[in-house]
Amino acid sequence: MNMFLGIDIGGTYTKAGLLDRDGNILAFAETDTPKTGGVQAEIASISEILDFFEEPLENVKAIGVGIPGPVDYKGVVFSPPNLNHWGKVDLGRLLSEFFHFPAQNIIVGNDANFAGLAEYKFGNGAQQDPMIMITLGTGVGGAIIIDGEIFHGRNGFAGELGHIVLQPDGPRCGCGRRGCAESFLSHQGIVRIAWEILQKDKGSILWEMIGGEFELLTPKTIQEASNMGDPASCKILDKVSRFLGIFLADLINIFNPQRIVIGGGISKWGKPLIEPAEKVAKKQAMKHIAENVNIVRAKFYQKAGVIGAASAAMSVVDY
Amino acid sequence: MNMFLGIDIGGTYTKAGLLDRDGNILAFAETDTPKTGGVQAEIASISEILDFFEEPLENVKAIGVGIPGPVDYKGVVFSPPNLNHWGKVDLGRLLSEFFHFPAQNIIVGNDANFAGLAEYKFGNGAQQDPMIMITLGTGVGGAIIIDGEIFHGRNGFAGELGHIVLQPDGPRCGCGRRGCAESFLSHQGIVRIAWEILQKDKGSILWEMIGGEFELLTPKTIQEASNMGDPASCKILDKVSRFLGIFLADLINIFNPQRIVIGGGISKWGKPLIEPAEKVAKKQAMKHIAENVNIVRAKFYQKAGVIGAASAAMSVVDY
Numbered sequence: 001m002n003m004f005l006g007i008d009i010g011g012t013y014t015k016a017g018l019l020d021r022d023g024n025i026l027a028f029a030e031t032d033t034p035k036t037g038g039v040q041a042e043i044a045s046i047s048e049i050l051d052f053f054e055e056p057l058e059n060v061k062a063i064g065v066g067i068p069g070p071v072d073y074k075g076v077v078f079s080p081p082n083l084n085h086w087g088k089v090d091l092g093r094l095l096s097e098f099f100h101f102p103a104q105n106i107i108v109g110n111d112a113n114f115a116g117l118a119e120y121k122f123g124n125g126a127q128q129d130p131m132i133m134i135t136l137g138t139g140v141g142g143a144i145i146i147d148g149e150i151f152h153g154r155n156g157f158a159g160e161l162g163h164i165v166l167q168p169d170g171p172r173c174g175c176g177r178r179g180c181a182e183s184f185l186s187h188q189g190i191v192r193i194a195w196e197i198l199q200k201d202k203g204s205i206l207w208e209m210i211g212g213e214f215e216l217l218t219p220k221t222i223q224e225a226s227n228m229g230d231p232a233s234c235k236i237l238d239k240v241s242r243f244l245g246i247f248l249a250d251l252i253n254i255f256n257p258q259r260i261v262i263g264g265g266i267s268k269w270g271k272p273l274i275e276p277a278e279k280v281a282k283k284q285a286m287k288h289i290a291e292n293v294n295i296v297r298a299k300f301y302q303k304a305g306v307i308g309a310a311s312a313a314m315s316v317v318d319y
Numbered sequence: 320m321n322m323f324l325g326i327d328i329g330g331t332y333t334k335a336g337l338l339d340r341d342g343n344i345l346a347f348a349e350t351d352t353p354k355t356g357g358v359q360a361e362i363a364s365i366s367e368i369l370d371f372f373e374e375p376l377e378n379v380k381a382i383g384v385g386i387p388g389p390v391d392y393k394g395v396v397f398s399p400p401n402l403n404h405w406g407k408v409d410l411g412r413l414l415s416e417f418f419h420f421p422a423q424n425i426i427v428g429n430d431a432n433f434a435g436l437a438e439y440k441f442g443n444g445a446q447q448d449p450m451i452m453i454t455l456g457t458g459v460g461g462a463i464i465i466d467g468e469i470f471h472g473r474n475g476f477a478g479e480l481g482h483i484v485l486q487p488d489g490p491r492c493g494c495g496r497r498g499c500a501e502s503f504l505s506h507q508g509i510v511r512i513a514w515e516i517l518q519k520d521k522g523s524i525l526w527e528m529i530g531g532e533f534e535l536l537t538p539k540t541i542q543e544a545s546n547m548g549d550p551a552s553c554k555i556l557d558k559v560s561r562f563l564g565i566f567l568a569d570l571i572n573i574f575n576p577q578r579i580v581i582g583g584g585i586s587k588w589g590k591p592l593i594e595p596a597e598k599v600a601k602k603q604a605m606k607h608i609a610e611n612v613n614i615v616r617a618k619f620y621q622k623a624g625v626i627g628a629a630s631a632a633m634s635v636v637d638y
Contacts, residue, residue, distance in 0.1 A: 130472055
């Protein structure tokens with residue numbers, strides 16, 4: 001049988017799945033991502049998952065591996081921030097040697113790009129061209145899908161959409177700049193916006209919900225409080241959706257996309273976040289471009305990385 | 320002989336040129352763009368230029384026409400702001416009927432896109448991939464050249480790079496948004512920045528140079544005054560180049576381009592504008608992406624539109 005192996009290496013978990021070419025998941029497993037031991041420890045973890053699958057690799061046509069950081073067009077991984085004990089590694093070559101699997105059937109890439117491909121092939125981006133995906137989570141990732149393929153730019157690094165500036169004197173972003181989309185729309189960015197607004201509203205129900213502990217303030221608590229009509233939380237939501245709207249308007253003017261897919265944990269906030277953002281975007285973007293785009297939530301969440309990596313694997317073999 | 324006709328319809332002038340396939344200009348002419356009379360008056364002007372060329376259209380393989388506004392992928396022109404007496408017109412079809420020239424060998428497109436193609440084919444973008452062009456002039460235009468072709472997006476409207484927001488509460492842009500790149504980096508945007516700074520420095524030599532008249536304040540005067548070391552003008556240059564740097568950093572993070580070409584009248588300011596902007600850009604963009612880009616000035620200015628339109632014409636015929 002012709003199966004595709006998708007591996008999603010995250011900062012916390014490593015997930016893997018065997019998929020058929022229609023995108024159905026035939027087997028799935030996850031394990032902790034080793035915090036030490038470099039890439040060798042990671043390969044050992046992957047090997048354990050494959051043992052668990054009890055599926056000989058002869059039945060696998062191609063392997064895709066998604067990484068939470070920059071990967072060049074040759075598959076060389078540039079020390080991802082969350083896997084900084086790795087250094088710069090040619091992961092495809094290492095996997096090929098370890099598993100005796102043909103190197104040309106292994107594709108290593110950025111996880112946000114692969115998640116975009118998953119939405120294009122099997123999810124809510126279904127064959128829309130061009131399709132732009134943004135993922136709002138720990139960071140803000142992006143994928144540019146043109147003619148059904150990931151747009152890589154010169155070296156494989158294109159699509160860092162989370163590092164478009166929305167406000168040049170905004171908060172410091174993890175990348176070093178100020179006011180990137182990520183600095184407002186990531187988990188931490190939203191919490192920062194919330195904390196500022198909360199300082200001016202000591203009567204907000206959020207204070208009670210988090211017991212005064214900054215560490216307990218999360219997009220999910222804010223969402224719950226705004227659903228209850230808490231004014232401070234509605235203000236936070238307003239501000240976040242306005243930034244999201246500005247971000248979307250930029251993407252519309254740049255790409256004239258047929259569809260924008262919004263994924264990542266934060267997007268589960270759903271309509272209350274996305275509808276006002278879409279309104280801002282359609283007002284701010286150029287009218288003749290904005291009227292041709294539609295904006296939807298992602299289909300895949302927990303397994304987006306695995307489905308994406310397997311989707312990328314499908315693209316490396318002819319069939 | 321196989322020639323290509325490039326027509327550049329601007330708000331003020333209509334320019335046309337006959338080019339060979341190596342990009343050499345064999346004939347060139349320009350005339351005023353009619354202010355009234357709609358597209359029919361424009362076609363009459365073009366016809367006069369062609370009479371002047373005394374070159375039968377049988378010797379022309381293809382015609383390209385650049386427009387200062389949105390053009391969809393079918394060549395339909397959407398009432399450009401500077402040619403608003405036109406309305407929405409299928410310019411390719413009208414030209415084909417008027418000149419009895421095969422419609423499939425006429426290409427109508429956005430002038431900024433065509434200028435980008437000119438730089439890619441014959442100018443300072445020479446075969447770099449991806450190549451991004453920005454033009455700083457009356458407006459701020461953009462072109463995204465991937466694999467040597469203009470990236471059009473869904474409907475032909477992609478590449479409105481001048482309408483990426485650099486500061487969400489910035490000055491109102493012609494497009495309706497606030498704080499677009501165009502609102503800081505166009506002729507008018509720079510003058511606005513300058514005027515603000517001048518209010519606080521009544522001793523600036525610029526006041527003398529413009530005789531106190533706002534209308535005489537231009538990027539060129541500012542450039543001259545900053546060359547003389549005028550502190551206010553140096554401050555203006557600082558601010559403008561910082562915005563340009565932020566803009567370039569966005570483009571680097573989005574596209575991972577091999578080259579960015581900066582054209583349009585403002586770019587003639589040259590090194591004093593572009594070098595500090597490049598410094599800001601390379602500091603703000605992600606390091607692994609920034610180190611792979613090079614940023615250069617355009618080769619073509621007055622004839623960029625004509626060479627671009629002819630370049631686009633070359634792309635519609637096989638040879």
